[in-house]
Amino acid sequence: MFGKGLIKGLGITGKHLFNRKVTEFYPEQKPVLPPRTRSSMYLDVPKCTACGICANTCPNNVITITSGKDENNKRVLTGYTMDTGRCLFCGLCTEACPSKALHTTTEFENAVYVKDELLWDMMKKYKADASKQEEGKDNG
Numbered sequence: 345m346f347g348k349g350l351i352k353g354l355g356i357t358g359k360h361l362f363n364r365k366v367t368e369f370y371p372e373q374k375p376v377l378p379p380r381t382r383s384s385m386y387l388d389v390p391k392c393t394a395c396g397i398c399a400n401t402c403p404n405n406v407i408t409i410t411s412g413k414d415e416n417n418k419r420v421l422t423g424y425t426m427d428t429g430r431c432l433f434c435g436l437c438t439e440a441c442p443s444k445a446l447h448t449t450t451e452f453e454n455a456v457y458v459k460d461e462l463l464w465d466m467m468k469k470y471k472a473d474a475s476k477q478e479e480g481k482d483n484g
């Protein structure tokens with residue numbers, strides 16, 4: 345049994361010895377992650393109805409939502425924060441969202457030096473992403 349595992353291991357090592365070497369030039373070149381990678385969250389704010397289902401679904405109490413009423417007495421989202429330091433990126437909240445407003449994304453450079461910065465204001469993030477996209481359009 346020991347011999348079989350050793351031969352298998354050596355076989356894998358041998359295979360990699362003769363494979364073409366790949367050097368990734370990160371951070372100059374960003375790796376393309378598999379499309380199903382879950383490493384960040386995105387809230388499409390206009391689609392969110394502030395129903396709170398995502399917050400109730402989350403096993404780690406990551407999501408905090410506040411809402412108010414507009415002039416037509418319709419519920420509107422006033423605040424949406426995620427404490428991403430506690431987030432498992434399990435995707436339960438995104439699956440539960442009836443409006444398809446919440447998504448996981450492949451964005452992965454989320455490291456911070458200060459713990460408080462792990463608390464994401466998703467409405468601010470949405471606005472920042474929207475203005476970045478606008479800038480991109482303006483620059484060509």
Ligand code: SF4
Nearest residue numbers: 402431432434435437
């Ligand atoms: S991905 Fe999982 S842990 Fe993170 S907010 Fe959603 S349900 Fe909670």
Ligand code: SF4
Nearest residue numbers: 392393395396398441
């Ligand atoms: S479940 Fe969807 S629509 Fe409801 S509060 Fe969460 S993100 Fe918004």
